[in-house]
Amino acid sequence: MYHWGMKQTQLFTQTRREAPRDEVSKNAQLLIRAGFIHKEMAGVYAFLPLGLRVIEKIKNIVREEMNGVGGQEIIMTALQRKEVWEQTNRWSDEKVDVWFKSELKNGVEVGFGWSHEEPITEMMKQYISSYRDLPIYVYQFQTKLRNELRAKSGIMRGREFLMKDMYSYTLDEEAHKKFYDSAVQAYHRIFYRVGLGARTFFTFASGGSFTQFSHEFQTVSEAGEDIIYLHRQKKVAINKEVLTPEVMNQLGVKKEELEEVKSIEVGNIFSFGDMKSKEIGLYMKDHKGQQKPVILGSYGIGISRLMGTIVESFADDKGLVWPGSVAPFAVHLIALLEESGSVKKAADVLYEKLTSKGVEVLYDDRDERAGEKFSDSDLIGIPTRYVLSKKTLDEDSIEVKDRQTGKVEMRKLGSL
């Protein structure tokens, strides 16, 4: 989808000094001010050109890793049938309090997908009948709709948000465990690749009726809604909800060694065992010809939440700071225009040169004051800034500034 380059005179978004008054989260405030997202209503955000580029970069990293463990990409539907969810007793609003529901013209009730375990498992009844059909790993990037009571965390908890959800269908617990472990490794790689590796922890959390634990990936952050207990050396993290003496004993840690921190749940993985397959009726014939329920696991990453977490983790008082792997552009080229037109001419040439090499460049070719351009650039947060001015041009050079460290150096134009 990418142009290698974009000129800021063509980009329709502009930076804003103020975020909407009702926006209380740091991530949404900055993303709105920088023109990455637009707030439609609380917890519901549109993604504008810069924001969509970040989303697509995150998706591509996740996609590569999901393909790498054998995942096959599909896309399920928002509209959901009541009967599918009644099988697992998750249709009623008493059981699941985030449903949006509506009805067809003929009066049939429909729901809007807040999760997809049920419909995917229901569908698999058409494709799984024998052990020979297994294993199957499928995933999707899907817009989930959840009628959240409160939505005050910007793009970290939306009423409408983008999620990657993967599902594994395996023959037995052994095959499940093996895939589960490979998914854990893929998740670690994803969080490292988007820049959050060092602050994201594999965390023990409550498991539901089938397993003692589920596992979450929690990113340590003051903006988090969760509390985890952390043993940094041992890389053990425990969600507050399961912090009992037995659990600590089991994991070989003591309460006094643990650090209490706020964190953001950026991923979760879950073993359903044969529970859901039994409820939905997903059986296969095993090697001995016996009917057995299929073992199911689910593996989620909130894509828009991950973007919000990156913002919360790296932004500074000047604005956004993007890790290179997910930045909307690699280079922010800023031309400080002057009357002779020579800077503009040189910047145009450099822009063509860089983009023709495949460097992703946002080119600030606007007729604005230097101060304005620099503060906009800080707010947008592209990793590397190139500044071309009459002064640098006289030295056949460009000023290169690192957004994160603030480090500045001069480089010869010919070296780029």
Added chain:
Amino acid sequence: MYHWGMKQTQLFTQTRREAPRDEVSKNAQLLIRAGFIHKEMAGVYAFLPLGLRVIEKIKNIVREEMNGVGGQEIIMTALQRKEVWEQTNRWSDEKVDVWFKSELKNGVEVGFGWSHEEPITEMMKQYISSYRDLPIYVYQFQTKLRNELRAKSGIMRGREFLMKDMYSYTLDEEAHKKFYDSAVQAYHRIFYRVGLGARTFFTFASGGSFTQFSHEFQTVSEAGEDIIYLHRQKKVAINKEVLTPEVMNQLGVKKEELEEVKSIEVGNIFSFGDMKSKEIGLYMKDHKGQQKPVILGSYGIGISRLMGTIVESFADDKGLVWPGSVAPFAVHLIALLEESGSVKKAADVLYEKLTSKGVEVLYDDRDERAGEKFSDSDLIGIPTRYVLSKKTLDEDSIEVKDRQTGKVEMRKLGSL
């Protein structure tokens, strides 16, 4: 997103002899049988690995052409605010009969986007205040939700479907007309690139309150729900809804020269003039400092409908037939396995060789009878089939068959 290759033993979908009984459309019947889509309910389909690849290929063609005319990609939201749509009197179910609606926990009514002219135009109030901000062209690929009374045309008329919608915001009618014409040309290129060019016609249709006509792109097809009148030599097409003596006179055609055909509306473009901007309050200061409403155009292509139209246009009695530009894979490599294992070995080598060159290959490595493999391959409809058997291997050759023409030739393995 693409793997260059996929082994059929890994692909989770299988072909089916029968489509669901309630599925009456040819496109959905074939796509379901071939494992491209899954029917969730009438007019609501999930896209499985093969189907998603076709969708992504169509999207990429459309994206290139939209970028080519200066479009900036965004993604709006499914959830819609009542107040936005009340401005143009399109909230009430009496005015728009395809709304799905629900409500937030606090009782506030929300709608699910069946179109996005209103929210995008509302958003543009934040980005357009002067003639200097214009023109702006934005587009999105968005899942639209429409509560259709009937949904019997498979993926050609869904309750949930993927649409590309573009919007142009320009200074005046002259700038609008210029962009409108370039969008028409981009649309022609799109329909040619997906293989429908020769049977798709720029069609005069009813225009609404602002212009005499809107324009549609209609693909001639027996599966169509529309009727157009066609003058093939003059390349003039008129939707039945506006076929009056005045219109024929205006377009220089006579009733008796026109051919009545069924057709599918694959695209439509529409001039709103300043009507919607006035209703929504999108004004800008022109060169003279005067407040003026912005000129709006909208440009739609149903992406999933386009896929359905391609199916309806090219499928034969054996199954799907994909044009190369949108086929899920370029080559279907079929190995007719035998006991020695030499065919399997040679096919594995060829698969690696082709995919490493970037050829997209679906590799039928299954242990199935030849007849089964051939009929599956016909059903799936990949443009070129390579068959490797003991016999061809003995001649150091492969059989190459064109899905569309049925033409067969032998080629030396070394030449691939």
